[in-house]
Amino acid sequence: MSTTRVDRVPDAVTVPAGSSCADVVATTGLPMTGPNAIVAVRDADGLLRDLSWKPGEEVKVFPVPLSSPDGLNILRHSTAHVLAQAVQSLYAEAKLGIGPPVENGFYYDFDVAKPFQPDDLERIEVRMREIIKGGQRFRRRVFPSIEAARQELRDEPYKLELVDLKGDDGAPSAADSAAGELTVYDNLDARSDEVRWSDLCRGPHLPSTRLIQAFKLTRSAAAYWRGNEANPQLQRVYGTAWPTREELKEHLRQLEEAGRRDHRRIGEDLDLFTFSKEIGKGLPLWLPNGTIIRDELEGWARQTERRLKYRRVVTPSITKDELYYLSGHLPYYREDLYAPIDIEGEQYYLRPMNCPHHHMVYKSRPHSYRDLPYKIAEYGTVHRFERSGQLHGLMRTRGFTQNDAHIYCSAEQAKDQFLEVMRMHDAYYRALGISDFYMVLALRDPRNTAKYHDDEEMWRLAEQITRDAMDESNIPYVEEIGGAAHYGPKVDFMIRAVTGKEFAASTNQVDLYTPQRFGLTYHDSDGGEKPVVVIHRAPLGSHERFVAYLVEHFGGAFPVWLAPEQVRVIPLASELREYADEVCDVLLGADLRAEVDRGDSRLSAKVRAAVTRKVPLIVVLGRKEAENRTVSVRYRSGEERSMPLEAFVAQATELVRSKSLEGAGHQ
Ligand SMILES: [Zn+2]
Ligand SMILES: [Zn+2]
The missing domain is CATH 3.30.980.10 (Threonyl-trna Synthetase; Chain A, domain 2)
Structure with a gap:
């Protein structure tokens, strides 16, 4: 980026009645040409005005530089x-x-x-x-x-x-x-x-x-x-x-990079997902290769959540209007919902979010303070109305599946639970090589009373818990006034992508309001019934958006553990196919995803084909390899190494187990 940017707002300038701002600003020595030229002014009411503006009375204005x-x-x-x-x-x-x-x-x-x-x-x-x-x-x-x-x-x-x-x-x-x-x-x-x-x-x-x-x-x-x-x-x-x-020039370079990494193009090229006119806009078909990535992410989330004592649930995708009147989605968020389906005279909606279902899971059984925190997780599929003009590959779809979970806990536990959620984000991102991220704390605008619930004490407490957890997390954050939800402040995780774009990865919340609406309580040690605090979280966002992001982040060159095809086996001659099959079987037996190239093209063409498909490990088998039960491995870096078959299996297995980023993103 250029270093010509002004890093502070120029001081206010006093413009006498009837004088043009341009004339007065020019006398201050501020530049009137070049990248920092003053091109307009902001008046005392915050309105932007042309430089030619002649105020009717003496005013103070703030010069606006071109580069601001x-x-x-x-x-x-x-x-x-x-x-x-x-x-x-x-x-x-x-x-x-x-x-x-x-x-x-x-x-x-x-x-x-x-x-x-x-x-x-x-x-x-x-x-x-x-x-x-x-x-x-x-x-x-x-x-x-x-x-x-x-x-x-x-x-x-x-x-x-x-x-x-x-x-x-x-x-x-x-x-x-x-x-x-x-x-x-x-x-x-x-x-x-x-x-x-x-x-x-x-x-x-x-x-x-x-x-x-x-x-x-x-x-x-x-x-x-x-x-x-x-x-x-x-x-x-x-x-x-x-x-x-x-x-x-720098911007055009970023645009070009974004074009090369566009998940829609790579997604089609690598057979990850597709769309069909007959099925409808914004409704992706996950092809086998894309489904592998999705399954791997989901398996990772399940393992992580199991260790943190989450329990999995499964809830339905359509639901009677009654639940949404209880949650407030009706009538307030009707424009996000698709038209209802009539079943025997009752109105059912495709669900726009999983929260109300999880609340009903919690509510279905009595809970004691000993059960808390009570964490339930579901990769839940939701549908939200999007105009066709807003749809964008997997980034913006009409149906998606979220890495959702809700934590029901006491007010005293809430800060530590929210902190655990932030650490979880941090761990996921670092494991994927995502280091440039920050949080946005979206607060209510106290002047806009119609948009938010009016329990002052509840806002104060929710903000307090949220801020305490954020401060302790050591993850940088910014505050945004007016971005809160009706029921409480939000914390969005923002990732800066290699292409310079910013990506909202997940939204999290400390929610004191919904438990009241739903009557979500626990039986405390003193014998009283108390409201729980709900924490909404989805660190890996939705499969659709997150995989779209990862495709662009890695430019299609996924780390071994996420790569749909991990090993391509290439025999040098047709009589070596038997050994190739044996190698492939050993790899499959070790839970590695391997395929043999049985084509007749030359070695260089076969290697090129595997590289184009972004296969991370290419194994070439010649006569010498077959005799010694060894393999010759070509890595993404271009490096080649020979080793016994068993040593390669151990190495590949370790790359998967450790979620190694070696060679990931290599273009
Ligand atoms: Zn204009
Ligand atoms: Zn939720």
């Missing part, structure tokens, strides 16, 4: 305007949708006769460069009335729709900026001040297109207007923009 998060949004959204101008100059019939900034970039939606092809994007980029070089200025203009806006935008049907929504839903906006007025941004020619192009927008924008130093259009894809499948399909062009060429 706000500055990057403004840069990217301004680049989206340039993109739209370029598209309309090349494709006169193109109608405009919206063009907001997104993480690391921007997009703009267009209604065009046919989808953009890669050479279209190249043409558009060339045009964009011309516009940028021309140094057009961005000028904010307020529509005198909605009628005036309608008149000016009469040829832009989608913009008209936004005007009718008063621009407050889905309208382009770089960030929270001056609202309440209907505004348009004109692009003015640097010399003549003539209007070259305009767009309905709240702004703010860069002062000039010349500040766009490094951008690239990355791809285009179909997208429905306002995300609704009932609306017309538009063409969305994605791009990215950065303050410097170096940052753009």
Whole structure:
């Protein structure tokens, strides 16, 4: 990453009434060009404003540098305007949708006769460069009335729709900026001040297109207007923009790496999973190879949980509405549920989560303080409504199976139990070579009382237990106000992937609220009946998301214990097939997953085939090996070693048993 970033917010600047912020900021010595150029200001109310803003009275403003998060949004959204101008100059019939900034970039939606092809994007980029070089200025203009806006935008049907929504839903906006007025941004020619192009927008924008130093259009894809499948399909062009060429280059490298590691492509190439039109979107078919990975992870979780005294349960996937009225999923989370199934006049739902079932397991028997902590685990399958536009390979599906468990304990035990859950995450991640992770403590926003239950003491206690456990875990964490669930604070584990992406791996909670709703209690030593505390946890997330992550993490080159095929046996000649079969049988007998390549191709082609399939151990058998009962092993590192068959079996078995990461992720 570039070292040009400013690491602190510039001091506030006082702007006299009637002066432009640009003029005043320029006198402070702050840069007005380059990667740290001041491109906008934030006023005392927190609103972002253009640099050209002239306040009616003396105000204090905070300069916004290009390289700050706000500055990057403004840069990217301004680049989206340039993109739209370029598209309309090349494709006169193109109608405009919206063009907001997104993480690391921007997009703009267009209604065009046919989808953009890669050479279209190249043409558009060339045009964009011309516009940028021309140094057009961005000028904010307020529509005198909605009628005036309608008149000016009469040829832009989608913009008209936004005007009718008063621009407050889905309208382009770089960030929270001056609202309440209907505004348009004109692009003015640097010399003549003539209007070259305009767009309905709240702004703010860069002062000039010349500040766009490094951008690239990355791809285009179909997208429905306002995300609704009932609306017309538009063409969305994605791009990215950065303050410097170096940052753009690094970002494109990460994108390329992400593309190479895309779990959807590797998943198909290695026959891990697939999708079928007849079965439906977002409903993966786990192929035999993928099922092996899933089973191995599940076996690992069971072993880990057994040692920590969890007990396994099995509960049904569909359930009467009564349970969800009790849990509050109905009516509050109805939009996450699929439509009910009528069975003999009763309404049943596909379950969206396992918690209520586990609570009913707990509730089905009386519990004494001696039973606590009572831990029940289930790799439970759930279904949640997702729009088809949101689906993404195994990362976002409509049905998934979670590494779920609930711990029922006393309030006194809760901190240690939650700490145990955090240590469990830590151990799992380290065993997989995941070292870059942290926690997010999502707290309630005390001002938003409607969203959260109102038992103050309960919030205080839940936060206390959670924070105490987090502090003791020594795992770094950040706090986020407003992200809590209705019933309590949440702790999300975030992993930073090799591709630079962040991945929310699991959500955990200390829950004091649900036991009250469900009447979950235990009989204490003093004879009283007391409410339990519930800890929700799912360290390995869901199979779908976690395997998707692991595919990208290892780039398909799984450690031996997870590799669907662990050993490929290659006989050098057809008369050696008998020995190859014998070697394979010995490996299978030792619980290793081995296959013999019986093809007729040359050795180099066979080795290449095994490497392409990411098989970690390749065993080559020649006459000498058959005579001496030895094997010649080729590792992912390229190293080769000869050894007695028994020694190889012992070595491979140890790689599996120790969950060794040797050679894992080797590309
Ligand atoms: Zn705009
Ligand atoms: Zn739960």
